[in-house]
Amino acid sequence: MRSFERLRVMFGAAPQRPQVIAPEVQQVHKLKRMTKADFEALKQHARDHELVNHKWRNRRWVVLIAVNLLFTLSFWLDIQILEGSLTASRFVGFHLIDLNSALQVMLAHKHIIVNLFIGTATVFVLWVVLGGRSFCSWVCPYHLVAEWFEWLHLRLAAKKLVSDHEFHRGTRTVFWVVFSLLAVVTGYTVFETISPTGILSRALIYGPSLALGWVLLLLVFEVVYSRRAWCRYVCPIGLTYGMVGAVSPVRVQYRLEHCFHEGDCRKVCLVPHVLDVVIKGRAADLKTPIGPDCTRCGLCVDVCPSGALVFDVKGLNRLL
Structure with missing residues (x-):
């Protein structure tokens, strides 16, 4: 219960x-x-x-930076250890596909794609064991950047230059449903286009793009208006992985x-x-x-x- x-x-x-x-x-x-x-x-x-102390925070930062750098080095040095990006990748031959991305793609195509389903199996088991939302704080590059900008928000808030505006937490569930429906209706993975997680991951690996402007706007919004708004009230990735890792040991x-x-x-x-x-x-x-x-x-x-x-x-x- x-x-x-x-x-x-x-x-x-x-x-x-x-x-x-x-x-x-x-x-x-x-x-x-x-x-x-x-x-x-x-x-x-x-x-x-x-x-x-900051023991766990420091460990987490090291793991997060190391994972994302491994993507970058694998591409630039062509060492083929961790190929692709956080959306879909291959680790020494094992296919890894982000669970939320796989869900969006299958909803857009309106059928279960066998290869996609196989690629999610390893990721599913990994986050069932480690705890679904561990992905957010131990792997997601936007989480780390937002955490650094959160420090700026707190400093400004302490000086009463900005204040935190909270939204209802159920907003994230609404966005999860909206993005899923958009995938079904449009046949296009709308969320993947605006996801700062995917944008930053691809920028680190393949180089910056204009999409980083969107990420910057999100960070500015979080600094001046609503603390960690994307992760708390919008991002469906956390909700998807939270459901997956609900029984994690x-x-x-x-x-x-x-x-x-x-x-x-x-x-x-x-x-x-x-x-x-x-x-x-x-x-x-x-x-x-x-x-x-x-x-x-x-x-x-x-x-x-x-x-x-x-x-x-x-x-x-x-x-x-």
């Missing part, structure tokens, strides 16, 4: 308070009392003992007993609704896996001063 609730939230529904809370969890909630001074002391302790796990509810994790999260469970009184269990809309970026794990958020592999009983 809770898995269904997490999927519902991914499609845009507001997180709900749990109806049933385990007795031991109620006891933990009752015992927790912390003042603002306690919060500050906890954060200072974390800084002094280097508990707050690799996830971020929340441990209530370690949490002091200081809220830094929600401030850095791209999709803060997935961390609704960290709000005091919202946890129904002592240990809770974060929902399928989580990108597994690790920012919350890095910033948590008490170790309440950790990477976990289901069934292995060990933390990463």
Whole structure:
């Protein structure tokens, strides 16, 4: 039932308070009392003992840059290791096709293309294991660029030069349906034409094009008007991979007993609704896996001063 609730939230529904809370969890909630001074002391302790760091963010940046550079080097040096782009590629002979792109193509052609279906199998299994939205934060080049521009947005917002305008999260689900219908009606993969993920991937490999102007406009919009708007409210790729990775054994796990509810994790999260469970009184269990809309970026794990958020592999009983 809770898995269904997490999927519902991914499609845009507001997180709900749990109806049933385990007795031991109620006891933990009752015992927790912390003042603002306690919060500050906890954060200072974390800084002094280097508990707050950028370990997972740095690892993620290295992986993301390495994957995209491998595409570029394979093309320019003709070494044929990772050929193509993120939309469709071949890794040492294995065909890899982006799941959302494959869906768009099959909708446009109005039938299942066998070769395309085969090419998605490896990718499907990979992201079922690693967690679908891991693609967003560990592979997508637009995610990295938008993350850097987000820093500029936050600096300007702190000086009250800009403000963040939020949209309903269900907007992304609407766009997913709209792009799918456009593919069926027009026979053309409309989304692939405007996808900053595909545009940046092709630009890195084959050279820049005028389409980069569209990417720049998106980034400017996110800086001056709506923080991370494309990833949060428009891009259907995240929704497609979120559905695929809903049962992934690799996830971020929340441990209530370690949490002091200081809220830094929600401030850095791209999709803060997935961390609704960290709000005091919202946890129904002592240990809770974060929902399928989580990108597994690790920012919350890095910033948590008490170790309440950790990477976990289901069934292995060990933390990463």
